[in-house]
Amino acid sequence: MRPWAIEPSRLTLRQLIAECASSLVARPGRSALTALGVVLGVGTFVTVVGLANTASGQISSAFDALSATTVTATDARVSDSGPFPYPSDTDARLARLHGIVGAGTIWHLDVSPDQVGAGPTAETLSTADVYAVSAGAWRAVQPRVTQGRFYDAFADRARQRVAVIGAALAKRLGITTLTTQPAITIQDVPFTVVGVISSSVRDPELLLSVSIPRGTAQALWGSPGAKTAATVVVATRNGAASQVAGEIPAALDPTDEHAISVTPPPDPRSLRDQVGNDLNALLVVLALICLAVGAVGIANTTLVGVVERTAEIGLRRALGARPRHIGAQIMGESAVLGGVGGLVGTSAGILVILAVSLARHWTAVMSPQLALLAPAIGLGVGSIAGLYPASRAARIEPTEALRR
Amino acid sequence: MTTTQPAAVELIDVERTYPGPPPVRALKQIDLRIPRGEYLAIIGPSGSGKSTLLNLLGLLDRPSAGTYRLAGVDVSGLAERDRAACRAQLIGFVFQSFHLLDQRSSLENVMLGALYQHRTEPTAELAARAARTLTSVGLAHRLEAPPSRLSGGERQRVAIARALINHPELLLCDEPTGNLDSGNTATVLGLLDNVHATGQTVVVITHDPEVAAHAQRRVAITDGNLTEVD
Numbered sequence: 001m002r003p004w005a006i007e008p009s010r011l012t013l014r015q016l017i018a019e020c021a022s023s024l025v026a027r028p029g030r031s032a033l034t035a036l037g038v039v040l041g042v043g044t045f046v047t048v049v050g051l052a053n054t055a056s057g058q059i060s061s062a063f064d065a066l067s068a069t070t071v072t073a074t075d076a077r078v079s080d081s082g083p084f085p086y087p088s089d090t091d092a093r094l095a096r097l098h099g100i101v102g103a104g105t106i107w108h109l110d111v112s113p114d115q116v117g118a119g120p121t122a123e124t125l126s127t128a129d130v131y132a133v134s135a136g137a138w139r140a141v142q143p144r145v146t147q148g149r150f151y152d153a154f155a156d157r158a159r160q161r162v163a164v165i166g167a168a169l170a171k172r173l174g175i176t177t178l179t180t181q182p183a184i185t186i187q188d189v190p191f192t193v194v195g196v197i198s199s200s201v202r203d204p205e206l207l208l209s210v211s212i213p214r215g216t217a218q219a220l221w222g223s224p225g226a227k228t229a230a231t232v233v234v235a236t237r238n239g240a241a242s243q244v245a246g247e248i249p250a251a252l253d254p255t256d257e258h259a260i261s262v263t264p265p266p267d268p269r270s271l272r273d274q275v276g277n278d279l280n281a282l283l284v285v286l287a288l289i290c291l292a293v294g295a296v297g298i299a300n301t302t303l304v305g306v307v308e309r310t311a312e313i314g315l316r317r318a319l320g321a322r323p324r325h326i327g328a329q330i331m332g333e334s335a336v337l338g339g340v341g342g343l344v345g346t347s348a349g350i351l352v353i354l355a356v357s358l359a360r361h362w363t364a365v366m367s368p369q370l371a372l373l374a375p376a377i378g379l380g381v382g383s384i385a386g387l388y389p390a391s392r393a394a395r396i397e398p399t400e401a402l403r404r
Numbered sequence: 405m406t407t408t409q410p411a412a413v414e415l416i417d418v419e420r421t422y423p424g425p426p427p428v429r430a431l432k433q434i435d436l437r438i439p440r441g442e443y444l445a446i447i448g449p450s451g452s453g454k455s456t457l458l459n460l461l462g463l464l465d466r467p468s469a470g471t472y473r474l475a476g477v478d479v480s481g482l483a484e485r486d487r488a489a490c491r492a493q494l495i496g497f498v499f500q501s502f503h504l505l506d507q508r509s510s511l512e513n514v515m516l517g518a519l520y521q522h523r524t525e526p527t528a529e530l531a532a533r534a535a536r537t538l539t540s541v542g543l544a545h546r547l548e549a550p551p552s553r554l555s556g557g558e559r560q561r562v563a564i565a566r567a568l569i570n571h572p573e574l575l576l577c578d579e580p581t582g583n584l585d586s587g588n589t590a591t592v593l594g595l596l597d598n599v600h601a602t603g604q605t606v607v608v609i610t611h612d613p614e615v616a617a618h619a620q621r622r623v624a625i626t627d628g629n630l631t632e633v634d
Contacts, residue, residue, distance in 0.1 A: 311503055319492065319517055322485060
């Protein structure tokens with residue numbers, strides 16, 4: 001029973017916020033430095049999460065463009081006893097499948113390097129590989145031609161002695177123009193260079209190599225053995241890869257679907273998630289450490305502030321404040337610092353993401369939830385950091401405090 | 405008259421013992437009656453129990469035994485929640501070291517006196533009231549000045565205005581001129597005389613005879629015992 005018609009002391013939320021703001025503004029330098037910890041923590045958090053999102057966005061778009069439309073099939077023979085699984089009309093058979101942009105056979109020819117040379121007088125080359133590349137494979141590999149052209153299916157069928165070489169190799173061989181119809185020899189067999197390629201999306205190996213028609217290679221050096229890893233490279237339309245991968249074995253050999261093994265592309269979505277998760281987990285842990293350091297910073301400075309403001313706290317108690325009012329104010333100040341730090345940190349983090357994305361020509365990926373969540377994290381960190389100083393402040397005895 | 409109107413303060417057999425070891429009896433069976441509107445000085449050297457008595461009167465501390473009636477109501481057993489309410493509405497403190505907030509203007513410091521009141525009034529209204537109170541202590545021209553730009557006497561007048569803004573039952577001054585030179589001491593004592601003249605109950609705790617001389621009545625405290633002086 002209260003003996004008295006006196007209502008309890010009160011501090012409205014509006015008054016509390018005004019008092020917190022007033023106390024923080026009174027010490028601008030200290031407030032800014034205190035909030036800096038949270039600025040860094042939240043800024044790092046936003047930056048790493050945003051950059052992880054942005055980077056995995058780039059990773060997946062790279063996969064979407066290339067890997068998702070590439071299917072490769074490899075020779076599944078374990079010994080040379082079985083028949084070579086790619087019939088001579090492989091290109092044509094695969095081209096009939098829906099969803100295929102281009103398909104062809106590629107294998108490495110077992111010719112030793114010093115047997116590659118440019119013209120009868122040129123010195124021999126020591127580091128050039130020779131590949132058998134069917135005419136259809138050019139549409140799958142999609143290299144860029146800087147001079148001349150690719151040989152076509154006719155050259156393949158007619159076993160013409162023509163070659164397409166990489167630009168780097170052409171430079172080393174001294175071939176600057178194709179108008180003179182330069183020739184190179186492989187094991188003393190002359191080949192006319194008909195094309196020079198400068199980039200290759202699916203098979204960069206070809207840039208340093210000599211490519212000759214598949215039929216020519218088979219006529220001169222025979223079908224490849226089981227260990228040469230002859231492959232079929234298939235470029236598909238977007239989204240057709242999985243479907244096409246299932247149809248290839250039957251299209252090539254209806255009697256033995258185990259003659260070749262087909263590698264469908266990884267599902268880009270699961271791949272992106274996996275990469276993203278690995279990256280995010282690590283970086284989020286780092287960001288959390290930053291936040292923890294920020295929280296300790298706020299807690300420490302606020303605690304020092306409580307000790308410095310003992311007299312003020314005593315005065316407030318003498319003016320009628322209850323311990324909970326004192327605690328609420330200290331915690332409120334800490335929370336406001338955390339919240340403001342979180343806002344500034346979020347802004348800084350977004351700027352960093354934008355800057356990095358601009359510098360790398362990436363598309364910045366930033367979830368709106370993160371932009372809203374991050375200041376709230378700052379607020380939460382500030383509140384938690386203020387718990388202990390607030391409880392200390394609430395326990396200060398006014399009689400002791402006012403003696404100062 | 406005393407039968408119809410309760411005294412502002414009534415202490416009956418009040419004891420305050422600080423738990424040991426060894427226990428210290430800071431106040432011993434104090435009896436003190438302060439009628440409403442009186443100006444009382446409590447005199448005593450340091451360590452005599454002055455501060456303990458001040459804390460008890462100001463409801464910052466509780467008596468170990470005895471009864472304290474403030475405005476006729478027993479407050480000796482109140483919980484902190486109710487003591488805080490009484491401090492907010494019934495008591496105005498004036499301290500030796502002023503305890504003004506450096507970063508706030510005189511007006512804001514006086515407004516702080518009403519912050520924890522149960523009834524919240526609009527800021528503009530409160531500011532007007534604070535301005536009137538500052539005017540009444542002769543600082544109408546210093547409303548916006550921060551304490552750092554005020555003289556010691558002016559600072560104490562701001563503190564007195566802060567204590568008076570709630571129209572307290574009891575104005576409790578702890579060495580109000582302890583940090584002031586003689587000129588400022590005279591100003592502040594004159595102001596306290598004026599405040600008392602309006603009917604305000606004033607209690608001043610001091611060791612300075614000049615300050616005590618302004619009061620209507622003087623009591624001395626030595627070793628926890630209270631005696632009337634004359």
